[in-house]
Every structure is written in C-alpha cells, then in structure tokens.
Amino acid sequence: MLKNTKTYTVTNSLFLTPKVKQLTLTKTDNGLPAYLPGQFITIHFTRAEKTYRRSYSIASIEGQTLNLDFAASYVDHGPGSEYLFALQSGDSVEVSGPFGRLVLKEEPVKRLFLIATGTGITPYRAMLPALTAKIEATGLRVHIVQGVQYRHDVLYAADFLAWAKANPDYADYRSYLSREDLTLQQAPYEHRGYVQQCFDEFKATASTDVVYLCGNPLMIDASFAALQAKGFASSQIRREKYISSK
Numbered sequence: 398m399l400k401n402t403k404t405y406t407v408t409n410s411l412f413l414t415p416k417v418k419q420l421t422l423t424k425t426d427n428g429l430p431a432y433l434p435g436q437f438i439t440i441h442f443t444r445a446e447k448t449y450r451r452s453y454s455i456a457s458i459e460g461q462t463l464n465l466d467f468a469a470s471y472v473d474h475g476p477g478s479e480y481l482f483a484l485q486s487g488d489s490v491e492v493s494g495p496f497g498r499l500v501l502k503e504e505p506v507k508r509l510f511l512i513a514t515g516t517g518i519t520p521y522r523a524m525l526p527a528l529t530a531k532i533e534a535t536g537l538r539v540h541i542v543q544g545v546q547y548r549h550d551v552l553y554a555a556d557f558l559a560w561a562k563a564n565p566d567y568a569d570y571r572s573y574l575s576r577e578d579l580t581l582q583q584a585p586y587e588h589r590g591y592v593q594q595c596f597d598e599f600k601a602t603a604s605t606d607v608v609y610l611c612g613n614p615l616m617i618d619a620s621f622a623a624l625q626a627k628g629f630a631s632s633q634i635r636r637e638k639y640i641s642s643k
Contacts, residue, residue: 402441402491403430405465407484413468414550417516418482419456422465422490432495434459434523438467441491442480451477454611454637455495456519458556459526465492468516468552499611499637501527507605509537512592512620514544515552517612517639522553525560532567540569540599544592544616546576558586571595593620596627603628607635614638 405422413419437454453467472478484490499520509528511521521541531537541561545551557570571586579589588594593616595601601608601624608624610617617636624634 402493405490405492407486407488407490408464409486410484413552416471417468417550417552418471419466419468420481420484422467422492423463424465430495433500434527435500435520436495436497437520438465438492438494439496440477440481441493442477444476444480447476449476449480451481452494452496454497454499454516454520454523456522456553459523468519470516497637499609499635501531504607506607507538508599508601508607509539510595510599510601510606510608511539511541512544512595512608512610512612512616513542514592514612514616515550515639517637518543518552520611520637521609522556525556528568529560529564532564536567538567538569539564540571540595542571542573542592542595544573544575544612546574548572548574548577548587554586592616593623596620596623601627601629603630603633607633609635611637612639 403424405424407420408423409421411419432455437452439450439452441448441450453469456466456468457464469481471482501524513521528539541557543551551572554572561568561570571588573588573590573592573594575591579587610620617638621634
C-alpha cells in the first residue's frame with residue numbers, strides 16, 4: 398500500500414461513451430469514506446517504477462450506493478489511461494481522499510447554474526439528492542448544463558432527465574453539442590453550440606444566482622469572463638478545472 402492511501406477493489410467497469418469509462422470501487426473492511434457531493438478522490442499507481450496520481454470526481458448518487466463511482470476519459474498513450482482502462486473486476490486500487498471544495502453551500506440563492514464539459518458533469522450527478530432537498534426546502538431553481546462535441550459524448554443524461562422530470566417546476570437539464578448536426582434529429586434537451594450560451598438564454602442575474610463551473614479550463618475561463626461582465630462577483634462563481642490527465 399502507498400503512504401496515506403486506502404485499498405479499494407474494482408467491482409465493476411463500463412463504457413459510458415466510446416472514450417469514457419466508469420469504474421466502481423468497493424471497500425469492504427471499513428466502508429466508504431465520508432464525502433460531500435462534489436468532492437473528488439485521487440488514484441495512486443506505479444508504472445515503470447514511477448508513481449503517478451490522478452484525481453476524479455465522485456459520481457456516485459448519494460444514498461443510492463455503497464460504492465464509489467467515477468468516470469475517466471481515455472487519453473492516447475497516457476499512463477493514467479493505460480492503467481485505469483486495463484483494470485478488471487477484483488483488481489486492487491490505492492485511493493486517497495476525498496478532497497475538494499466544489500460542494501453545495503447553505504446560502505440565500507434563488508437559482509443555481511451547474512455548468513460542465515466532459516467528465517466535469519460527474520460531481521453534479523452526485524449532488525442530485527441534495528439538490529432535490531434544497532428544492533423542496535427553499536424552492537431553489539436549478540439548471541444543469543452539459544457541454545460536449547457530439548451526442549455520443551453526453552454522460553449520465555438519463556439520470557439528469559429523470560431528476561428534472563421529477564422536479565418540473567424547479568429543475569432543468571440541457572446539453573450543448575458543439576459539433577453535432579441537429580437538423581435531422583434533436584431531442585428537447587439538446588442545443589447546438591456551447592454552454593456559455595445558457596447565461597443569456599436563462600438571463601443569469603448576479604443579484605439572484607450562483608454558478609458552478611467544472612471541466613475544460615477554456616470553458617471555465619470563458620464562462621468566468623462572461624459572468625463577470627454580467628456583474629457576478631468571484632464569490633458567486635465556483636470553479637474546478639479539469640486538466641487533461643494522461
């Protein structure tokens with residue numbers, strides 16, 4: 398075991414998209430660590446006598462599982478990708494954490510925008526029960542927005558759509574597809590373009606709204622600039638950048 402890590406066992410893996418794999422980890426001795434939806438774990442592994450670390454947001458829906466789910470993107474020839482995508486059920490994995498501050502807060506806010514690209518959507522999946530509780534307690538309105546290139550890149554759409562359907566007056570989910578041709582087929586939640594467009598379409602307002610950003614650094618920087626131009630303070634914009642990890 399590596400220092401300051403705990404050993405987990407891979408119990409399941411599946412491809413969510415052609416290049417994104419979900420891995421499920423279980424720890425049978427002391428159970429799972431206490432974590433807040435939105436936090437991440439760090440995977441530690443050794444290849445060619447060199448130790449690597451890769452961090453992934455917890456995707457498990459709170460209260461629905463005793464496992465840790467996370468989603469990893471494949472990067473050609475990357476040591477992290479080669480390691481994770483080769484794991485099979487029964488293999489052991491060294492894990493530290495949870496870490497991170499991209500978590501929901503108790504605050505007087507009327508609307509939340511949860512914006513993501515790629516696997517940056519995973520922490521919002523973990524937040525769904527907590528978001529429902531906030532909706533029921535305060536009438537909070539929530540927009541979850543996912544940006545990808547093509548329809549086949551969308552992650553966890555069924556979970557977000559079911560959640561939005563269960564909260565029709567307070568919840569909305571949409572995906573923005575930057576390269577998909579939607580002229581022949583377009584689902585109601587699908588939109589052409591980039592996630593930043595939603596700020597104008599939903600009339601994001603600094604006096605009532607808070608925005609979470611997770612995923613590609615370019616998206617985060619562009620969204621941050623657009624929101625500041627609308628009068629949002631830095632404290633109203635929570636960010637977690639996903640640097641491509643090989």
